[in-house]
Amino acid sequence: MSFKISNTISDIIVMTRRDILRYVRLPQLLVFNAMLNIVLLLLFNYVFGGAINTGGIKYVQYFLPGFLAQTVVFGSTQTSVGIAEDLSKGLIDRFRSLPMARSAFLTGRVLADAVRYAILIVLMIIVGSAIGFRFENGVGPVIAGIALIILFGIALTWVGVFIGISVKDTETAQVAGFVWVFPLVFASSLYVPIATMPSWLQVFANINPVTPMVDTIRALSLGMSVSSSLWKILAWEAAIILVFLPLALRRYRLLTQ
Amino acid sequence: MYESKERKFECTGASISAEQVSKRFGKVQALDKLSLKVDPGTVFALLGPNGSGKTTIMRILTTLLRPDSGTAHIGEYDVIYEAQSVRSIIGLAGQYPAVDENLTGRENLEMIGQLYHIGKQKARKRSDELLEIFELIDAGNRRVKTYSGGMRRRLDLAATLVANPPILFLDEPTTGLDPRSRIGLWEIISQQAKSCNTVFLTTQYLEEADRLANKIAIMDNGSVIREGSPQELKDCCGGDTHVKIKLTDRSRTLEAVEVLRELGKENVHGDPETGEVSLTAGGASILADVVRRMDAAGIILAELGLKQPTLDDVFLAITGHTTEQESEGKEGPIEGLKAK
Numbered sequence: 001m002s003f004k005i006s007n008t009i010s011d012i013i014v015m016t017r018r019d020i021l022r023y024v025r026l027p028q029l030l031v032f033n034a035m036l037n038i039v040l041l042l043l044f045n046y047v048f049g050g051a052i053n054t055g056g057i058k059y060v061q062y063f064l065p066g067f068l069a070q071t072v073v074f075g076s077t078q079t080s081v082g083i084a085e086d087l088s089k090g091l092i093d094r095f096r097s098l099p100m101a102r103s104a105f106l107t108g109r110v111l112a113d114a115v116r117y118a119i120l121i122v123l124m125i126i127v128g129s130a131i132g133f134r135f136e137n138g139v140g141p142v143i144a145g146i147a148l149i150i151l152f153g154i155a156l157t158w159v160g161v162f163i164g165i166s167v168k169d170t171e172t173a174q175v176a177g178f179v180w181v182f183p184l185v186f187a188s189s190l191y192v193p194i195a196t197m198p199s200w201l202q203v204f205a206n207i208n209p210v211t212p213m214v215d216t217i218r219a220l221s222l223g224m225s226v227s228s229s230l231w232k233i234l235a236w237e238a239a240i241i242l243v244f245l246p247l248a249l250r251r252y253r254l255l256t257q
Numbered sequence: 258m259y260e261s262k263e264r265k266f267e268c269t270g271a272s273i274s275a276e277q278v279s280k281r282f283g284k285v286q287a288l289d290k291l292s293l294k295v296d297p298g299t300v301f302a303l304l305g306p307n308g309s310g311k312t313t314i315m316r317i318l319t320t321l322l323r324p325d326s327g328t329a330h331i332g333e334y335d336v337i338y339e340a341q342s343v344r345s346i347i348g349l350a351g352q353y354p355a356v357d358e359n360l361t362g363r364e365n366l367e368m369i370g371q372l373y374h375i376g377k378q379k380a381r382k383r384s385d386e387l388l389e390i391f392e393l394i395d396a397g398n399r400r401v402k403t404y405s406g407g408m409r410r411r412l413d414l415a416a417t418l419v420a421n422p423p424i425l426f427l428d429e430p431t432t433g434l435d436p437r438s439r440i441g442l443w444e445i446i447s448q449q450a451k452s453c454n455t456v457f458l459t460t461q462y463l464e465e466a467d468r469l470a471n472k473i474a475i476m477d478n479g480s481v482i483r484e485g486s487p488q489e490l491k492d493c494c495g496g497d498t499h500v501k502i503k504l505t506d507r508s509r510t511l512e513a514v515e516v517l518r519e520l521g522k523e524n525v526h527g528d529p530e531t532g533e534v535s536l537t538a539g540g541a542s543i544l545a546d547v548v549r550r551m552d553a554a555g556i557i558l559a560e561l562g563l564k565q566p567t568l569d570d571v572f573l574a575i576t577g578h579t580t581e582q583e584s585e586g587k588e589g590p591i592e593g594l595k596a597k
Contacts, residue, residue, distance in 0.1 A: 010371065010374070014371045018357065018368060021360060021364070022359045025359040025360075025400065089355070090351050090352070090353040090354065091355045091357060092355075093321055093349070093351050093355055094349065094351070094355035094369070094416070096320070096321055097319045097320065097321060097344055097347065097349040098369065099341055099342075099345035099373060099374065100344075100372040100373075104372075
């Protein structure tokens with residue numbers, strides 16, 4: 001039996017490299033994704049910016065932290081599509097017939113997507129800075145914030161992997177992704193203060209993991225105390241990974257049935 | 258061409274066995290208590306029409322699919338309980354090339370090598386060798402997206418060989434290839450057996466099985482209905498060697514049949530449409546006898562020859578239908594190489 005931790009790590013690196021190379025070879029995937037995000041960022045800032053009362057904070061300062069989170073939430077739907085696409089091709093049979101670690105195929109995908117998120121987030125911060133966004137408390141909080149968002153992206157990507165491996169068809173994966181993504185993004189403290197929503201929606205918005213994510217980054221950027229939202233989002237990230245990583249791996253193994 | 262099929266008795270490589278393997282998909286019984294055994298260092302061909310279960314048994318043997326019941330072993334390893342060990346000694350080339358289009362040919366091979374854990378250096382060296390062998394050196398640094406179908410197929414086969422696994426599984430390896438590529442691939446497969454590797458292949462083409470395999474198993478409806486060497490199968494079920502003649506004047510076909518019946522041979526058949534007459538061969542002087550009788554009757558022959566039974570005859574005799582009848586809609590073999 002050739003199972004070794006070093007082999008597992010090496011397999012994950014090989015698979016991550018393969019998935020990153022995909023973005024290098026098909027740069028349009030990343031370029032259009034970035035363009036869409038930039039367009040949305042500018043639209044939200046200039047269209048809604050004047051209409052929403054955010055308690056004296058500049059709107060870009062208010063929503064950009066959440067916008068970064070939104071980037072990874074939307075990004076995770078692409079993972080579903082990518083996984084479904086891989087499953088529909090013969091390549092998956094080859095991988096499954098190799099003595100590689102069972103987890104490497106999915107984990108490589110998730111890590112490559114984490115790299116994609118990092119690029120997008122840095123790009124959004126740069127564009128945001130150009131229209132007035134500031135991390136007011138120096139480099140430390142910036143790095144902590146980016147790390148938390150990437151971890152959030154990794155957690156949600158496992159959800160995306162699970163959906164992709166369950167539906168097994170790219171078009172369904174596309175639609176299935178959006179079903180859960182929109183409520184998460186909009187029914188949260190991302191674009192508007194929760195207090196302005198109807199009370200039943202406030203209940204959801206307060207439970208929604210995007211809310212503590214946004215609150216934490218917002219506090220970090222404004223140089224305020226992150227208070228309980230940091231623990232909430234860490235708990236959410238851990239919980240999502242603990243549930244969906246095993247579920248996705250199990251689905252992957254069950255492909256043999 | 259039969260030289261390459263000489264059995265290497267000194268081979269001690271891994272064998273393949275399946276006992277009473279069944280698999281059902283919904284209402285379809287894909288495999289029905291299938292058993293087979295493949296000796297180390299031999300080429301084994303699984304022959305059967307589409308839907309006979311060839312790919313299903315191959316997927317079970319390569320750990321991609323679990324059987325409902327029965328057991329199977331690759332070498333000493335159980336395909337269900339020791340799947341990961343099985344995977345380290347097999348190479349699989351599925352029905353469609355399984356290569357990453359966004360990577361170059363070389364990157365594909367190196368990636369597969371690394372996933373077999375043969376080490377980065379060795380993977381690189383082996384990739385160079387294989388690109389050379391498969392005539393992909395010039396294309397090695399190009400993305401696979403730009404490759405032709407034949408090139409992809411060659412790269413796919415190269416990928417199965419990166420780690421030199423002792424057992425190769427090839428699912429319809431030459432389907433859709435042009436004649437030149439097909440013959441090149443046959444040579445590579447024969448070479449594998451020479452170096453003591455065990456090759457398990459499925460095919461719809463009788464010629465391919467005949468040419469490559471030491472042993473052929475014929476599958477129909479989920480089980481092996483007959484197996485043996487190509488010659489054994491022809492001997493047992495393909496009927497005997499036939500004498501075949503063609504008349505210059507086909508209107509005399511029936512007359513020729515009458516004359517030849519006097520030789521006392523079985524199965525004298527004539528086709529007035531084509532002017533062809535055939536009869537079971539037997540006895541050293543059969544050709545001379547036929548010529549003498551025809552000459553005496555004043556019937557002139559355009560052609561005269563002995564016809565060996567083909568595996569198609571075998572298939573027809575055993576299953577009652579040809580391989581082609583059930584393979585309609587499937588991309589057919591290249592004309593001229595189609596089994597006759």
